[in-house]
Amino acid sequence: MTAPITTAGVPPAGAVFPKKSYLNDGTTIRSWLLTHDHKRIALLYLVAVLIALFLGGVFAMVIRLELLTPGPTIVEALTYNRMFTLHGLIMIFMFMIPAIPAVFGNFFLPIMLGAKDVAFPKWNLTSWYVYIAGSTLMLWGLITGGADTGWTFYTPYSTTTTTNITPVMLGVFIIGFSSILTGLNFIVTIHTLRAPGVTWFRMPLFVWAVYATSIIQVLATPVLGLTTLLVAAEHTFGFGFFDPARGGDPILFQHLFWFYSHPAVYIMVLPAMGVISEVICAVARKNIFGYKMIAMSSLGIAFVGFFAWGHHLFTSGQSAFDAGAFAAISMLVGVFTAIKVFNWVGTLYKGAIAFTAPFAYICGFLFFLVFGGMTGVALATVSLDVHWQDTYFVVAHFHFIMVGAVIMGFLAALHYWFPKMFGRKYPENWGLLAAGLIVLGFNATFIPQFLLGNAGMPRRYYEYPERFAALNVASTAGASLLAFGFIIIAIYLAISLKYGEVAGRNPWGSRGYEWDVPSPPPTENFDAVPVFTRGPHEYQDVPEELAKVGHAI
Amino acid sequence: MQSSAARKMTPEGWLEPPPLPHHYDTIENHQAALRFGMWLFLGTEVLLFAGIFLGYFVFRHYFPESFEQAARHLSVVLGTANTLLLLTSSLTVALAHHNAEHGKNRNAFWLLMASVSMGAGFLGIKAVEYTEKFHEGALPGKFFSFSEITAPGGPVFYVVYFFSTGLHALHVVVGMSLLTWVAIRCWRKEFSPTYYAPVENAGLYWHLVDLVWIFLYPLLYLV
Numbered sequence: 001m002t003a004p005i006t007t008a009g010v011p012p013a014g015a016v017f018p019k020k021s022y023l024n025d026g027t028t029i030r031s032w033l034l035t036h037d038h039k040r041i042a043l044l045y046l047v048a049v050l051i052a053l054f055l056g057g058v059f060a061m062v063i064r065l066e067l068l069t070p071g072p073t074i075v076e077a078l079t080y081n082r083m084f085t086l087h088g089l090i091m092i093f094m095f096m097i098p099a100i101p102a103v104f105g106n107f108f109l110p111i112m113l114g115a116k117d118v119a120f121p122k123w124n125l126t127s128w129y130v131y132i133a134g135s136t137l138m139l140w141g142l143i144t145g146g147a148d149t150g151w152t153f154y155t156p157y158s159t160t161t162t163t164n165i166t167p168v169m170l171g172v173f174i175i176g177f178s179s180i181l182t183g184l185n186f187i188v189t190i191h192t193l194r195a196p197g198v199t200w201f202r203m204p205l206f207v208w209a210v211y212a213t214s215i216i217q218v219l220a221t222p223v224l225g226l227t228t229l230l231v232a233a234e235h236t237f238g239f240g241f242f243d244p245a246r247g248g249d250p251i252l253f254q255h256l257f258w259f260y261s262h263p264a265v266y267i268m269v270l271p272a273m274g275v276i277s278e279v280i281c282a283v284a285r286k287n288i289f290g291y292k293m294i295a296m297s298s299l300g301i302a303f304v305g306f307f308a309w310g311h312h313l314f315t316s317g318q319s320a321f322d323a324g325a326f327a328a329i330s331m332l333v334g335v336f337t338a339i340k341v342f343n344w345v346g347t348l349y350k351g352a353i354a355f356t357a358p359f360a361y362i363c364g365f366l367f368f369l370v371f372g373g374m375t376g377v378a379l380a381t382v383s384l385d386v387h388w389q390d391t392y393f394v395v396a397h398f399h400f401i402m403v404g405a406v407i408m409g410f411l412a413a414l415h416y417w418f419p420k421m422f423g424r425k426y427p428e429n430w431g432l433l434a435a436g437l438i439v440l441g442f443n444a445t446f447i448p449q450f451l452l453g454n455a456g457m458p459r460r461y462y463e464y465p466e467r468f469a470a471l472n473v474a475s476t477a478g479a480s481l482l483a484f485g486f487i488i489i490a491i492y493l494a495i496s497l498k499y500g501e502v503a504g505r506n507p508w509g510s511r512g513y514e515w516d517v518p519s520p521p522p523t524e525n526f527d528a529v530p531v532f533t534r535g536p537h538e539y540q541d542v543p544e545e546l547a548k549v550g551h552a553i
Numbered sequence: 554m555q556s557s558a559a560r561k562m563t564p565e566g567w568l569e570p571p572p573l574p575h576h577y578d579t580i581e582n583h584q585a586a587l588r589f590g591m592w593l594f595l596g597t598e599v600l601l602f603a604g605i606f607l608g609y610f611v612f613r614h615y616f617p618e619s620f621e622q623a624a625r626h627l628s629v630v631l632g633t634a635n636t637l638l639l640l641t642s643s644l645t646v647a648l649a650h651h652n653a654e655h656g657k658n659r660n661a662f663w664l665l666m667a668s669v670s671m672g673a674g675f676l677g678i679k680a681v682e683y684t685e686k687f688h689e690g691a692l693p694g695k696f697f698s699f700s701e702i703t704a705p706g707g708p709v710f711y712v713v714y715f716f717s718t719g720l721h722a723l724h725v726v727v728g729m730s731l732l733t734w735v736a737i738r739c740w741r742k743e744f745s746p747t748y749y750a751p752v753e754n755a756g757l758y759w760h761l762v763d764l765v766w767i768f769l770y771p772l773l774y775l776v
Contacts, residue, residue, distance in 0.1 A: 116576035119586045184593045192586040193576065218593055222601035230604075230716070238695035239712045241608065246694055247709040252611055256604055529578065 015504025017423050021520040036121035037523055042107035043421075044128050045098060052094035052135070053486075059087035061483060064445075064476040070464050077462040081148035084460060088151030089142065089168070093175050094135050096406045097264065100271035101217075102131075102182050104413045105210045107421060109186060111514045111521065112204045114195025114530040119188035127181035130174060138171025150460060152261070155242035155253040159234045169232035176221045176228075179267075183217030186210055197532035204512055204536040205294050209274025212298035216263045216270075216305065224260035227253065251316055258309035265402055266305040270298055272409025273340055276365055279416045280344050281537045282510040283359040284351025288537040290343035297336040304332045314385045323382045330380035337373050341366065354508075357431030358416040364439035365408035372401030375450070393453025396446045404442055411438070411489070418493065419507045423520040424500030430492040437485035444478025512536050567656045568741065570748035580747055587750040588757075595761045598724075602765050605717045609772060612713060616706025623702055623710040624774060626691065628682065632774035635678050636766065642671035643763040646732070646756045653744040653752040661744065661752065665736035668759065672729040679722055686711070714773060721765055728762045731755040 022039045026032075032040060062083045066073045075083065110118055118124050141147065145164030149157055158165055190211050194203070203211075231253070233239050240246025242253045281288050288294065310318060310326030318326075344366065353359060375397040379385050388394055419425050448471040453459075457468050464472065506515040513536050517525055560568045570580060577583040613620045649664035690698035693715050697708035735755045738744065744752055 110576075117574075120590060121574070121576075180594075180597055184590060184597075187593055188586050188590045191589060192582055218597055219600055222597045223604050226601050226604035233716070234694070237693070239716075240694035240708055241712045241716075243694075246697075247612070247616060247706045248712075249611060249615070252608065256607070259604075524575070 015502045015507075017502045018518045018520070018522070020522060021423065021518065022523045023422070023520050025523045034125070036117070036125055038106050038110050038118050038121065038124060039421075039521065039523075041124050041128055042103050042105075045102040045106060045131075048128070048132065048135070049095050049099050049103060052090050053099075056087055056091035056095055057483060057486065059083050059090065061479060063087060064479040066462070067464070067472050068476045070466050070469055070472075072463070078146075078148060080462045081150075081460070082142070082146055085147050085150055086142050089138060089172070091403070092151055092264070092268075093138070093172055094131075096268040096402070097175075097179055098131060098182070099268075099406060099410050100275060100413060101186070101210055101213055101267075102127075104206075104275065104417060105182075105186060105213075105271065108417065108514050109189060109207055109210055110193065111517060111525050112207050112512070112536070113190065113193055113198055114513065114526065114532060115189065115193035116524050116526065118185050119192060120185050123181050124185055127178040127185070130181065131178035134171045134174030134176075134178060136171075137174060138168050141165070141167030141171055152257065153228075153231055153253075154257075155231065155234075155250045156244075158231055159242060161235075166232045166236050169228040169235075173225050173228045173232075176225045179217050180221050183214035183221075186214040187218065195530050195532060197530075198513075201292065201295070202532065202535050203295075204514075205277035205288065205291065205298075206271075206274035208295040209270045209277065209298045212302040213267050213270045213274075215299075216267050216302050220260045220263040220267075220306070223256060224264075227256040227260070230256075251313070254313050254316055255309070258312045259306075262309040262312065263302075263305045265398075266301055268402055268406050270301060272365070272405045273298065275409040275413040275416075276344060276362055277340075278512055279358045279412050280347050280362055281539065282416065282508045282512065283354050283356060283362065284348050285354070285509070285539055286347055286351040287539050288343070289346035289349075290339075291535075291537065293339050294343050297339045300336040301333055304329060304336065308333060311380050311385070314382050315389045327380050327382050331377055334373055334377045334380075337369065341370060355432075356415075356428060357426075357435045358412045360432055360435035360439065361408045361412035361415070364435070364442070365405055365412065367439075368400045368404030368408060368442070372397060372399075372404060376401055388453060390458055391453035392449040392457050392459055395459045396449035396453060399446050399449070404446075407438070407442070411435070414493070416508070417514075418496070419503030420514060420519045420521070422497055422500075423503055423518075424496050424498075425503045425507060426496040426500060427492055430488060434485045434488040434492070437481055437488065441478050441481030441483075441485055444481055445475050446478070448472070448475040448478070511539055562742070563745070565656055565745070566742065567658060567745040568743050570745065571743075584748070584750045587754060591754040591757050595757060598761055598765075602717070602720070605713065605720065606768070606772075609713050609717070612706065612709045616704065616709065618704035619702050619706035620710055622704060623691070623707060623714070624776065626689075626699075626701060627714075627774050628685075629774055631678050631682055632770055635675050636770050638671045638675045638678070639763045639766050642668040642675075643760055645671070646759045649739075650749070650752050650756045653739060653749045654746060656745045658739045658742040658744055662736050662739040665732050665739060665752075669729050669732050669736065672725050672732070676722060676725060679718065686715075717769055718773070721762070721769060724762045724765070728755075728759045731758055 022037055025037075026035070032044065035041060062075065063080070066075050066080050066083070106118070106124065110116065141164065145167060147161070147163050147165045147168045149161060149163075149165060153165070153169070190203070190207060230239070230241050234241055234243065240248045242248045242250045244250065277288060277294055308326060308330040310322055311330045314323050375393070379388060379394065379397055415426060415431055452468055452471050452475075455468070457464055503519050505518055508515070511534070513532060516530070560571065562568055573580055573583060577586070645664045645668045649661040649668070652658075652660040652664065686692065690696070691702075691711055692698070693712040694708050697711060699707060702710075732755055735752050738751065
């Protein structure tokens with residue numbers, strides 16, 4: 001791995017915006033809503049997940065404002081419960097699960113394989129409509145029925161609550177179908193539509209990550225589907241599958257629920273890891289360090305992730321042996337993740353790093369992943385978990401590892417691929433400023449929550465004792481910083497869509513296959529079936545015109 | 554299908570395959586993708602039913618006595634008749650697949666219709682069984698009022714019973730619709746040695762419906 005490194009220069013002058021691209025191939029609303037083009041479907045998903053991110057963010061701000069003071073602040077206790085239910089469900093099922101695979105996976109996976117589209121374009125569009133239908137039903141149910149169970153729907157509360165949770169459960173069930181369709185489509189695409197030259201070990205690492213994600217989506221989601229159906233049936237008809245009074249077992253719910261919902265964490269994180277593997281080569285201008293290790297550790301996480309669900313049940317009356325076994329398996333996830341982290345750091349080592357917004361997000365990602373991962377290993381230790389169970393420590397942990405990683409990955413991808421998707425650049429200085437605010441704001445929001453949890457503040461409580469006040473104020477202040485960062489990004493990206501500098505084919509000088517097509521790409525991606533003669537992360541023989549990259553500092 | 558009217562009849566007596574989607578280079582590759590997609594989908598179905606099977610084993614472990622009593626109140630005769638119906642319908646589907654692959658569309662059509670009618674027969678027998686349960690009060694959860702099951706856990710058995718067989722019956726309905734759809738396409742002579750993936754996929758789905766029943770039947774009726 002002693003690649004000669006080319007340093008950054010100026011962007012190629014005189015890039016022209018292509019006359020024909022997927023963006024102007026049909027301009028009616030109908031041509032967008034009935035499109036089979038994977039790139040347009042990706043943009044449909046992008047609009048939808050950004051709306052979800054906005055809604056989830058608003059509800060998060062309501063939660064943080066309520067917790068600003070120890071007593072009641074702006075909403076009532078029941079409204080507060082509904083707010084954290086809305087926040088959790090929207091962010092998990094409507095934002096984090098589809099965010100990277102359905103947007104950037106849809107857009108780039110076929111291009112990275114040298115294909116013209118995904119295997120089943122009609123099903124791809126169907127999955128978007130199914131997602132919209134499920135989300136609408138879920139939101140309608142949440143707003144009119146006022147579900148207050150939290151996103152985990154633990155029985156017996158969820159089956160006996162007087163709020164109407166049945167439409168919510170059915171909405172989640174339907175969104176699950178969309179997730180399955182996307183995953184299935186990607187797996188078949190990867191198996192059948194690789195262009196000549198794209199062998200398995202020449203696939204970009206983002207594709208490997210999406211492949212591992214898709215396997216989890218296809219295998220785990222049906223179990224969640226069945227579980228939501230059972231809860232809905234029990235709530236509506238009083239079946240008693242999870243009700244001990246009728247011979248049922250509430251712990252069975254937890255097993256079935258976490259059999260999906262634990263691997264679901266990797267549905268969210270693995271694609272973000274894939275993004276980092278792509279972007280890190282481009283910003284460090286170096287070959288990826290340990291390609292096979294990174295590719296295989298994605299599959300390793302997907303595999304081990306299926307056998308770790310029991311660590312959510314340490315305090316639910318598991319046998320000591322089960323708890324020990326699940327603890328050990330959970331820690332294996334840490335091993336695979338560490339393999340990736342070391343390889344990424346190895347890639348950065350002696351690189352000619354361009355300090356751009358995507359790189360800032362990589363730094364944030366590594367920090368959140370390592371910090372969140374270490375607290376994860378600590379939580380997987382049974383004796384420690386008993387202390388932290390259901391406290392803000394757990395909330396802070398999963399926001400670090402899951403939300404932190406997904407947000408960093410999502411924003412890195414959005415900035416890195418923005419020129420490719422829309423053909424224009426964003427202003428790098430503003431990008432760095434927003435990235436700084438977001439990384440800082442995220443830390444300021446959740447580090448106090450680690451401390452609060454360790455001091456014993458339980459999660460989901462509406463009021464808290466006076467002594468927790470200072471840290472809660474700090475957390476709310478951090479959340480405001482975070483919101484401010486997102487607003488800046490929304491403004492400059494919206495302006496760049498129309499007025500940004502024309503990017504040209506390859507503004508980053510990246511070696512990824514997707515940068516060989518025009519920006520924005522034409523509808524069919526390639527004029528003829530492409531033949532790739534190099535790997536996707538090979539920087540040792542960068543031709544001069546590709547070696548130039550523009551950035552702010 | 555929308556283009557079936559425009560497609561030409563070949564001298565062998567079947568329609569030309571539909572135009573290849575633009576992103577595939579060969580028809581074999583397209584067929585392989587369709588088949589692989591179906592296998593993956595069947596994988597998700599297996600996981601869907603796995604949850605309810607898990608429930609069966611958990612509750613059987615808790616309440617072995619009531620599960621035994623309840624199993625004795627299911628009609629082995631009707632259950633066996635249904636098993637035979639489904640197994641035979643799977644055979645006719647397999648034969649239909651074979652015929653479609655060799656371009657014998659009319660044979661395939663009649664074989665598929667035979668499968669669909671056996672599916673309907675299965676649902677009919679299932680309806681008879683359900684009616685009997687409703688009269689006896691052998692029902693799930695709070696509706697349970699069946700006096701002949703004395704051991705605790707009766708209501709839970711009927712949750713498992715109705716949920717698993719109900720979900721399976723729903724799959725039978727979906728499977729019958731798929732078979733009818735490909736049967737209509739057989740009637741139009743759409744399938745040929747180069748293009749028969751829809752028959753194969755509908756058949757695969759039907760075999761899965763059959764397979765799930767092969768596990769449900771002994772667990773509910775015989776054990």
